[in-house]
Amino acid sequence: xxxxxxxxxxxxxxxxxxxxxxxxxxxxxxxxxxxxxxxxxxxxxxxxxxxxxxxxxxxxxxxxxxxxxxxxxxxxxxxxxxxxxxxxxxxxxxxxxxxxxxxxxxxxxxxxxxxxxxxxxxxxxxxxxxxxxxxxxxxxxxxxxxxxxxxxxxxxxxxxxxxxxxxxxxxxxxxxxxxxxxxxxxxxxxxxxxxxxxxxxxxxxxxxxxxxxxxxxxxxxxxxxxxxxxxxxxxxxxxxxxxxxxx
Amino acid sequence: xxxxxxxxxxxxxxxxxxxxxxxxxxxxxxxxxxxxxxxxxxxxxxxxxxxxxxxxxxxxxxxxxxxxxxxxxxxxxxxxxxxxxxxxxxxxxxxxxxxxxxxxxxxxxxxxxxxxxxxxxxxxxxxxxxxxxxxxxxxxxxxxxxxxxxxxxxxxxxxxxxxxxxxxxxxxxxxxxxxxxxxxxxxxxxxxxxxxxxxxxxxxxxxxxxxxxxxxxxxxxxxxxxxxxxxxxxxxxxxxxxxxxxx
Numbered sequence: 001x002x003x004x005x006x007x008x009x010x011x012x013x014x015x016x017x018x019x020x021x022x023x024x025x026x027x028x029x030x031x032x033x034x035x036x037x038x039x040x041x042x043x044x045x046x047x048x049x050x051x052x053x054x055x056x057x058x059x060x061x062x063x064x065x066x067x068x069x070x071x072x073x074x075x076x077x078x079x080x081x082x083x084x085x086x087x088x089x090x091x092x093x094x095x096x097x098x099x100x101x102x103x104x105x106x107x108x109x110x111x112x113x114x115x116x117x118x119x120x121x122x123x124x125x126x127x128x129x130x131x132x133x134x135x136x137x138x139x140x141x142x143x144x145x146x147x148x149x150x151x152x153x154x155x156x157x158x159x160x161x162x163x164x165x166x167x168x169x170x171x172x173x174x175x176x177x178x179x180x181x182x183x184x185x186x187x188x189x190x191x192x193x194x195x196x197x198x199x200x201x202x203x204x205x206x207x208x209x210x211x212x213x214x215x216x217x218x219x220x221x222x223x224x225x226x227x228x229x230x231x232x233x234x235x236x237x238x239x240x241x242x243x244x245x246x247x
Numbered sequence: 248x249x250x251x252x253x254x255x256x257x258x259x260x261x262x263x264x265x266x267x268x269x270x271x272x273x274x275x276x277x278x279x280x281x282x283x284x285x286x287x288x289x290x291x292x293x294x295x296x297x298x299x300x301x302x303x304x305x306x307x308x309x310x311x312x313x314x315x316x317x318x319x320x321x322x323x324x325x326x327x328x329x330x331x332x333x334x335x336x337x338x339x340x341x342x343x344x345x346x347x348x349x350x351x352x353x354x355x356x357x358x359x360x361x362x363x364x365x366x367x368x369x370x371x372x373x374x375x376x377x378x379x380x381x382x383x384x385x386x387x388x389x390x391x392x393x394x395x396x397x398x399x400x401x402x403x404x405x406x407x408x409x410x411x412x413x414x415x416x417x418x419x420x421x422x423x424x425x426x427x428x429x430x431x432x433x434x435x436x437x438x439x440x441x442x443x444x445x446x447x448x449x450x451x452x453x454x455x456x457x458x459x460x461x462x463x464x465x466x467x468x469x470x471x472x473x474x475x476x477x478x479x480x481x482x483x484x485x486x487x488x489x490x491x492x493x494x
Contacts, residue, residue: 010369010370010371011370011371012370012371012373057371059371081367081368086368086370086373087370087373088370089367089368089369089370090367091367120328120336120337120338121328121333121336122257122336123257123258123259123333123334123335123336124257124258124259124304124306124375124488125372125375126259126333126334128371128372179428181426181428181429182428241371
């Protein structure tokens with residue numbers, strides 16, 4: 001009988017071509033599906049809450065899959081963790097209702113983007129934050145962030161060439177905090193959904209605000225313009241973390 | 248005219264065979280000396296405060312070198328940082344008195360050892376802490392740590408086969424703290440000097456105390472026995488950080 005399993009997954013995306021399975025490149029989905037095949041003898045398909053791009057990390061990605069197996073969730077979790085490379089960890093495995101769908105049932109997702117803003121780069125943990133040498137005006141960035149909270153059309157921050165009919169998303173939470181322990185500036189954003197590159201395009205544009213090249217009002221105008229050409233560059237992948245998914 | 252330069256160096260030791268230059272393997276010292284040769288045309292020799300072993304990290308390694316160059320410390324630092332791989336960063340470069348010697352003048356050095364003690368390993372930052380699955384009794388470990396503070400013969404915690412005449416060292420500070428932000432247990436130790444593998448052998452034995460296999464009094468007896476055979480295993484290199492050097 002088919003059972004529905006829910007995984008919570010932590011991964012260091014540095015060595016992967018993102019979540020989604022690809023023919024020739026190593027991906028998170030591919031690595032996990034391969035181990036599930038080893039354990040169950042069945043080709044299963046993982047459904048993820050959100051497909052993270054190449055180089056993006058996750059503390060709490062969620063995925064579900066259907067499988068006719070006698071293995072318990074505990075055995076599946078332990079087996080996967082012993083078979084998977086050490087940069088992918090299953091932090092939780094539970095059996096859930098057949099109706100549970102990791103993507104459709106997600107009410108919101110939280111991402112964090114980490115920036116190291118100082119004159120000298122870091123050697124330790126350099127793979128987990130974007131190094132920005134030029135001093136950022138954090139207060140100006142915070143004034144800009146206020147404008148994205150609520151429901152807006154985020155077409156200006158969508159990856160160029162993404163053909164989506166519906167580009168309106170609701171941002172429930174967005175803030176920029178100084179993490180004294182790591183020296184990172186941490187941008188946290190929670191929304192009911194995200195367009196491709198949306199967080200990284202927002203961060204790239206916020207950094208232009210921090211440089212004084214765009215005013216907080218100018219940031220708002222970019223959002224309202226729905227014109228990707230007016231927003232800043234896409235921030236690099238390695239500063240981005242999918243923190244958790246709310247159901 | 249020969250000038251004396253002092254470097255402070257941060258490095259992620261994951262990819263290196265330690266500090267000390269070797270003929271065939273990549274080392275921190277080798278990487279920096281090679282870039283100094285590129286910049287100054289002179290073969291210089293770095294003198295480090297302490298030679299970290301393969302896989303050990305540093306936030307504040309200190310080294311000095313003599314060189315007859317017209318380059319300013321600022322230019323040297325900027326040049327080194329642009330030439331070095333991104334896992335080695337010169338965080339400071341200054342010209343110092345000719346008498347300054349990074350090893351002989353060091354009054355004390357501080358190391359930290361990070362342990363991740365939980366049931367599930369981590370994917371993010373796994374390269375910066377030792378994963379210990381079995382629950383540790385932190386209070387017992389703290390009771391044991393008290394016994395190493397002060398001046399003692401640390402022969403029991405020296406690497407087997409190290410021929411040193413003098414194995415007495417003075418520990419000025421040693422404690423074990425819960426770092427809530429990372430979930431790590433952080434062992435900090437400051438001493439006037441360290442024997443080879445001393446911190447990692449102390450940590451390996453402390454973890455046996457945490458497991459209940461050695462009592463805090465038993466730990467003290469091991470120290471007094473001066474017998475390496477009685478101490479625990481050497482903790483892995485990747486949890487260890489040279490934090491800074493005091494002059």
